[in-house]
Structure formats: structure tokens, C-alpha cells
Amino acid sequence: MQKVAIYPGSFDPITNGHISIIKRALKVVDKLIVVVAENSEKNPLFKIEERVKLIADLGIENTHVKSFKGLLVDCAKQENVNIVIRGLRAVSDFDYEFQLALANRRMNRELETVFLMTDYKYSYLSSSMLKDMAKYGGNIEGLVPENVKNKLKERFLSYGDN
Ligand code: PNS
Numbered sequence: 001m002q003k004v005a006i007y008p009g010s011f012d013p014i015t016n017g018h019i020s021i022i023k024r025a026l027k028v029v030d031k032l033i034v035v036v037a038e039n040s041e042k043n044p045l046f047k048i049e050e051r052v053k054l055i056a057d058l059g060i061e062n063t064h065v066k067s068f069k070g071l072l073v074d075c076a077k078q079e080n081v082n083i084v085i086r087g088l089r090a091v092s093d094f095d096y097e098f099q100l101a102l103a104n105r106r107m108n109r110e111l112e113t114v115f116l117m118t119d120y121k122y123s124y125l126s127s128s129m130l131k132d133m134a135k136y137g138g139n140i141e142g143l144v145p146e147n148v149k150n151k152l153k154e155r156f157l158s159y160g161d162n
Contacts (some may be wrong), residue, residue, distance in 0.1 A: 001073040005083035017122030021087040038069040073107040
């Protein structure tokens, strides 16, 4: 039987840190459903359709992308999946991730959250930091795939060369 997991997040936008988690998760499971949360952030930079497309356009094998609104446990149920993948960057992520995993497990005892350590190269990287770098002309080379870099460029055209 195929092992399938969901990898939820805001992905506003997807970074190379996320991609590293996706690729490594695929060494543990056969198929990954990347689910982009519609309600996790009140003021996202990119619309939900844009965030989904940026991930789908990467064409990562054995990966399927979709959006979700509401509770993650309901999304997992809908997809018939009992494994949630989350990336851990540093100790600072732990409190929130611990809360999230326990809240989800309280709502669905079958749901297990599996944490993967982010590649050390991206351990400081977050989508919000990336957006600031892009907005004010910082060098984001190597931190995001080409399509995301172009999309950020397009969005922040008036701020500089990135
Ligand atoms: O990339 P993020 O912002 O760290 O992802 C957080 C996300 C989307 C995984 C989390 O906020 C989430 O699952 N939101 C959906 C609502 C939900 O189920 N919350 C947890 C239990 S109350």
C-alpha cells in the first residue's frame, strides 16, 4: 500500500527550504499532498491560486498541490491521509509546532505529525524574511526557485532589482 502524507503550510511563497522538506519527505512516503492554507495568514502577499500555481509549476514528482480552508484535520480526513509532515528549523519553531501537533491529534487520534529537520542551509529562512529581502532589493538568489524569484520581482518592481 502506498504511503501518502500531507504537507500543509501558508507557502507565501514557497522557498527552497520548503522544497528541501518536500524532497526529503518523499524519501519517507510515496506521495505527498502539499496543501496551501487559505486562512493561516490574514494578509498574504500572494493569492491562494498564485501560491498553489507557484508550487504546481515546479512539477515535483509524486507531489500533488491543493488549497484548503478550515481545519487541517478535516483536510487530512478528506484526503484520507493520517500523516502530516512539518519542517523544523530551530528550537524557536518547537513551541508552535508542538501545540499544532497536539491540537491536531486531539481532534483526530489517528493523525501523526512527522517532523523533518530543515537543511542547515535554509535553517534561518522564512517566507516573511524572504519577502522583506525581496521587497527592499536584497539578494534572494539560491533561496527560492526561478518562478518564485520572477514572481517576487514582478510584485516588488518598484522597490529595486530583486
Ligand atoms: O506555514 P505555516 O503558516 O507555518 O502553516 C501553518 C498551518 C497552515 C499548517 C496551520 O496554521 C494550520 O494548520 N491552519 C489551519 C487551521 C488549523 O487546523 N489549525 C490547527 C488546529 S486549531
